[in-house]
Amino acid sequence: MASQRGNKMEGVRLMLLAAIMFSTCLDQAQSALISRTVGVIGKGTRIYCNVSEPAPASQVTLTLWFKNNSKKPMYSYDARSRTPREWSDSNYFGDRATYEASEDPPYLRITDVKETDEGMYECRVDFRRLPSRRHTSRLNVIVPPGAPKVLRNDSTYASNGIAGPYNEGTNITITCQVKGGKPPPQVKWWREGELQDAELEKSIGGEYRNILKIGPLTRDHLNAQYVCQVRNHELVPALSTTVSLLVNVPPLEVKILDPPSHVVAGKAHRVKCRSSGGRPHARITWWLDGQPFKTFRTVNETNGTLSTLSFTPTKEDHNKVLQCKAESPILQHTPIEDSLKLDVHSAPKVVSIDIETPDPAYIKEGDNVTLWCRVKAYPKVQEITWYHKGIQVQHNLEEGVKVGKQKLMMIGIEKQQGGMYSCRGTNAVGDGQSEPYILEVKYAPVCNFNSSEKVGIARNDQVVVQCRVDASPGTVTFKWYLRTKTKLINIPTEWYTVQDRTSSLNYNVTGIYTYGDILCYATNDLGEQANPCSYTLVPAGKPEPPTNCTASNHTADAFYVACVPGYDGGLEQEFVVLAFDDKNERLIRNETVRGAPAFTLEDLPPESDYLVKVYAQNVKGKSVEQVLHGFTLPSAQPGTAVPATHIFPITPILGVLIGVVAALVLVAVVVVVVMKLRGDTRTIKGRPEGGAKGPHSPLHPAKDGDDGPDVILCRTDSTYEDVDGIPQKLKHANIYETVPYDTKDKNSKNSESADKDEVAYAELTFSNGKSKSKKSKKAGANGAVRCSEESTIYATIDHSRTAAHQKQQGMQQQQQQQKQLQQAQQKQKDLESMCQVETDSIPLMDAALESNV
Structure with missing residues (x-):
C-alpha cells in the first residue's frame, strides 16, 4: 500500500x-x-503590423488597432474607398498617430510618446479574398531619469560644482543623487576616466543615490574633478555632473625673487618674495635677524602670493639675515622660508681727524704737523682728499705739503695754513665728509690790510689813523712812531687807544710831530711783528681835476661821459658832472658819483647840443672844471626802426685809436679828391673870372639812352637840414645827390645797377654862411677855392661794397662819427678861414658828412 x-x-x-x-x-x-517596441517619452516611435504572410497591399481593405485586449478599436485605416480614411480615438493618440500603410511592413507612427502609451497593441488586417490576420506588439515607454545632483559632506548641494573646502588629511563623502527614471538608472562615479564607484542605493520616493567615500585627502585631491554619470537606456543620452574638490593645503614653495648682490646703507630698497602651491593663499611675513617687519605689501595672484618689502638698511645690518616666511592661514604647520644674507655697502664715515705734532695744544709757525683721517667704510675707501677752507689741498713738496693715502703732512707750517680742515673719503658707494677741524697756528702780529697807506692832513688838523693787525694769540700791545727824513720819534701812549687787535691814533700836525711816515708795531707772546703798518702823512688839499674827459655813445636821449681821476688831495673825493643847454646855458643835469668819474646822462631832449663840466671835490674844496661838448641825435621818424645803441665807456686809449683811424680816412679822401679835381682843371679854367653861378651842373650832362646818372638838386628847405649827425654850423651846405637812369637797354652795364637804385656821383657845395651875392676869389695857379654857395665838391661813391659789408662798416662809422662830430665845428671854422685866402688845395667834405650823404 x-x-x-x-x-x-x-x-x-x-x-x-x-x-x-x-x-x-x-x-x-x-x-x-509578439514583437517588442521601445519608445522614449517626448520622442517618436513605431509599432509595426507584421503579418506572417505577405499579401498585396491592394488586397487590404481595413486595418484596425486594439490596445490591451480591448474589444473596441482605438485606431482604424479604411482603404475600401479610393481615398483611405483614418480614424483615431482621442482618448488614446488623437492626432499623434499616423498609419504608414505603404511601408513594408506597415507601421503605426506615434509622435510625442507619453508614459500612458505603454502596453500591448494588436493590429487586425482584413483582405478582400483572404481571411483576416492579426499581429501583436508590446510598446515599452522609457522614462529618462532626472538631472543628477551632488551632495557635499554636510548633505548640502554643490550647486556651483565645488565641494569643500576640506582640510588636508580628512576623510569625506560626496553623494550623487538622481530622481525618477524607468527602467531604474545606473549611477556611477568617475575620475579622470577611471571608474570610482558603481554601487547604487535606492531610496524612498524614487530617488537613486551613489555615495563615494574619499580620504584621507592629500595635495593630489586639490582641484580634483569627480564626474557623476546617470543612464537608464541606450536610447537615452547619459546625464552627468562634475564636482571639484577644494582642499586646504600649506604652501609648497617660497622664494625671494632676484635677490640683490648687495644693498647700500641709507638707500631704500625693494625686495620681492613669491609663495606658491598653497590653498588658500599663503600668509607671508618678513623678518630681519629674528625681528619682524610690520610694513610690507602683499598681493594674491592666480598661482600664488607676491609680497614686496621696502626697507632702508643701515650699516649695522651688514651680515644680518633677511627672511621671507610663508604659512597657511588655516592649517597648523611649520612655515617654509627663504633667506638672504645682507651685504651692506656704505659710504665712508669719517670718524675723526687726529693731529700728530710735538705739542698739539700749541702749534706755531715753523712746526711740522701731520693730520690723520680716520675712516670707516665698506667697501674700503678708494681715495681720501683733504680740504683747507673748502679748497682741496694739493700735493706740493716745494711748499712742504705732502698728501698721503690717509694723512696730510705740512713741514714748516705757516700762519696762512691754519684754519678749518676737513677730509673726504670716497668708495664705490659715495663720499663721506668729516666734521671741520680747526687748526690754530700761533704767529706774530701782521697787518691785515695794505701795510702802506697815504693819509692827507692839514697843519694843526687832527686825523684818526687805525692800525689793525692779525695775531695768534690775539692779545697784543701796540707802539707808534713818527719817522721823518732825519729821525724816528716815539709817539706818546696817550695819543692812541687799543681795543682787541686794533689801535686808533689821534694825530695832530704840530710841533715836532710833523709830516712823515707813521709806523705801527704790534707785539704778542711770539714777538713783535717784522714789518710795521705804515701810513704816509701828506698835506691835505683840494683834489686835482680829472683828465681825458670824453663824451661818447650818443643816442637820441643820452650820451656817456668818462674821465680819468686825478690825485684826491690826500682825502676822499667825489666827482660832479654838470650839463648845460648849449643855447640858453640852462642847467639840465647835476650828478655826483664816488669812485670812478663815469656818467651816463639820460632822458635828454633829442637833437640838442650840451656844454658838460666835470670836476672833483673833497672836504678841502673842488678842482678846476673840465669842459667838453656833448649832443643827442635826432629822434627817429614814426614807423622808422631805430637801431639799438649800447652805452659803453670809451677809454682814452680807444679815443686815440679812433682819432688815428679818422685821420687816415681824411688823408685818403684828400688824395682822391685832389687827383679828381686836377683832372678837371680845364673845366675850372674855362669858367669866367668871378664865376659866381647858380647850383653847379653835372660833369656829364644826361642824354637819352646814356648810361650815366641824372644829377638832381636837393631842395634847400628845412627837410634837408635835419640830417643825422651833421653839426648845426654845417647844415647850410647845399647837397646834391644823383639817382640812376631808368634805362631801357637791358644789356647795358647799368641795367643791373639800376635795379639796385645805386648812386654814381654826388655833389656838395659849401656856403660860408654870408650873402649869396658875394663874389668868389680868383683861382690860383694850381686851382681855385669856391667860397660862394656854388662851391662844389665831387665824390665818387664805391659800388663794389656789398650790403653786408656796408652794414658792418656802418657800425664802425657810427663809432667814428661820435668823435668826428666833436671836431666838426672846429673844422668848419677852418674852412671859413680858408675861404678868405687863395690856396692850391680844394676844401674837403667832412668824413662824418660824407657818410650821411
Whole structure:
C-alpha cells in the first residue's frame, strides 16, 4: 500500500512537472510571436503590423488597432474607398498617430510618446479574398531619469560644482543623487576616466543615490574633478555632473625673487618674495635677524602670493639675515622660508681727524704737523682728499705739503695754513665728509690790510689813523712812531687807544710831530711783528681835476661821459658832472658819483647840443672844471626802426685809436679828391673870372639812352637840414645827390645797377654862411677855392661794397662819427678861414658828412 501510494505521488509530481513545462513552452511560443517596441517619452516611435504572410497591399481593405485586449478599436485605416480614411480615438493618440500603410511592413507612427502609451497593441488586417490576420506588439515607454545632483559632506548641494573646502588629511563623502527614471538608472562615479564607484542605493520616493567615500585627502585631491554619470537606456543620452574638490593645503614653495648682490646703507630698497602651491593663499611675513617687519605689501595672484618689502638698511645690518616666511592661514604647520644674507655697502664715515705734532695744544709757525683721517667704510675707501677752507689741498713738496693715502703732512707750517680742515673719503658707494677741524697756528702780529697807506692832513688838523693787525694769540700791545727824513720819534701812549687787535691814533700836525711816515708795531707772546703798518702823512688839499674827459655813445636821449681821476688831495673825493643847454646855458643835469668819474646822462631832449663840466671835490674844496661838448641825435621818424645803441665807456686809449683811424680816412679822401679835381682843371679854367653861378651842373650832362646818372638838386628847405649827425654850423651846405637812369637797354652795364637804385656821383657845395651875392676869389695857379654857395665838391661813391659789408662798416662809422662830430665845428671854422685866402688845395667834405650823404 505504501508503495502504491508512493507511486501515485510520483506520478502526480511528474504530471505537474510536465504541465509546467508545457505552459512554459507555450508562453515562449507566444512571446516569440509578439514583437517588442521601445519608445522614449517626448520622442517618436513605431509599432509595426507584421503579418506572417505577405499579401498585396491592394488586397487590404481595413486595418484596425486594439490596445490591451480591448474589444473596441482605438485606431482604424479604411482603404475600401479610393481615398483611405483614418480614424483615431482621442482618448488614446488623437492626432499623434499616423498609419504608414505603404511601408513594408506597415507601421503605426506615434509622435510625442507619453508614459500612458505603454502596453500591448494588436493590429487586425482584413483582405478582400483572404481571411483576416492579426499581429501583436508590446510598446515599452522609457522614462529618462532626472538631472543628477551632488551632495557635499554636510548633505548640502554643490550647486556651483565645488565641494569643500576640506582640510588636508580628512576623510569625506560626496553623494550623487538622481530622481525618477524607468527602467531604474545606473549611477556611477568617475575620475579622470577611471571608474570610482558603481554601487547604487535606492531610496524612498524614487530617488537613486551613489555615495563615494574619499580620504584621507592629500595635495593630489586639490582641484580634483569627480564626474557623476546617470543612464537608464541606450536610447537615452547619459546625464552627468562634475564636482571639484577644494582642499586646504600649506604652501609648497617660497622664494625671494632676484635677490640683490648687495644693498647700500641709507638707500631704500625693494625686495620681492613669491609663495606658491598653497590653498588658500599663503600668509607671508618678513623678518630681519629674528625681528619682524610690520610694513610690507602683499598681493594674491592666480598661482600664488607676491609680497614686496621696502626697507632702508643701515650699516649695522651688514651680515644680518633677511627672511621671507610663508604659512597657511588655516592649517597648523611649520612655515617654509627663504633667506638672504645682507651685504651692506656704505659710504665712508669719517670718524675723526687726529693731529700728530710735538705739542698739539700749541702749534706755531715753523712746526711740522701731520693730520690723520680716520675712516670707516665698506667697501674700503678708494681715495681720501683733504680740504683747507673748502679748497682741496694739493700735493706740493716745494711748499712742504705732502698728501698721503690717509694723512696730510705740512713741514714748516705757516700762519696762512691754519684754519678749518676737513677730509673726504670716497668708495664705490659715495663720499663721506668729516666734521671741520680747526687748526690754530700761533704767529706774530701782521697787518691785515695794505701795510702802506697815504693819509692827507692839514697843519694843526687832527686825523684818526687805525692800525689793525692779525695775531695768534690775539692779545697784543701796540707802539707808534713818527719817522721823518732825519729821525724816528716815539709817539706818546696817550695819543692812541687799543681795543682787541686794533689801535686808533689821534694825530695832530704840530710841533715836532710833523709830516712823515707813521709806523705801527704790534707785539704778542711770539714777538713783535717784522714789518710795521705804515701810513704816509701828506698835506691835505683840494683834489686835482680829472683828465681825458670824453663824451661818447650818443643816442637820441643820452650820451656817456668818462674821465680819468686825478690825485684826491690826500682825502676822499667825489666827482660832479654838470650839463648845460648849449643855447640858453640852462642847467639840465647835476650828478655826483664816488669812485670812478663815469656818467651816463639820460632822458635828454633829442637833437640838442650840451656844454658838460666835470670836476672833483673833497672836504678841502673842488678842482678846476673840465669842459667838453656833448649832443643827442635826432629822434627817429614814426614807423622808422631805430637801431639799438649800447652805452659803453670809451677809454682814452680807444679815443686815440679812433682819432688815428679818422685821420687816415681824411688823408685818403684828400688824395682822391685832389687827383679828381686836377683832372678837371680845364673845366675850372674855362669858367669866367668871378664865376659866381647858380647850383653847379653835372660833369656829364644826361642824354637819352646814356648810361650815366641824372644829377638832381636837393631842395634847400628845412627837410634837408635835419640830417643825422651833421653839426648845426654845417647844415647850410647845399647837397646834391644823383639817382640812376631808368634805362631801357637791358644789356647795358647799368641795367643791373639800376635795379639796385645805386648812386654814381654826388655833389656838395659849401656856403660860408654870408650873402649869396658875394663874389668868389680868383683861382690860383694850381686851382681855385669856391667860397660862394656854388662851391662844389665831387665824390665818387664805391659800388663794389656789398650790403653786408656796408652794414658792418656802418657800425664802425657810427663809432667814428661820435668823435668826428666833436671836431666838426672846429673844422668848419677852418674852412671859413680858408675861404678868405687863395690856396692850391680844394676844401674837403667832412668824413662824418660824407657818410650821411
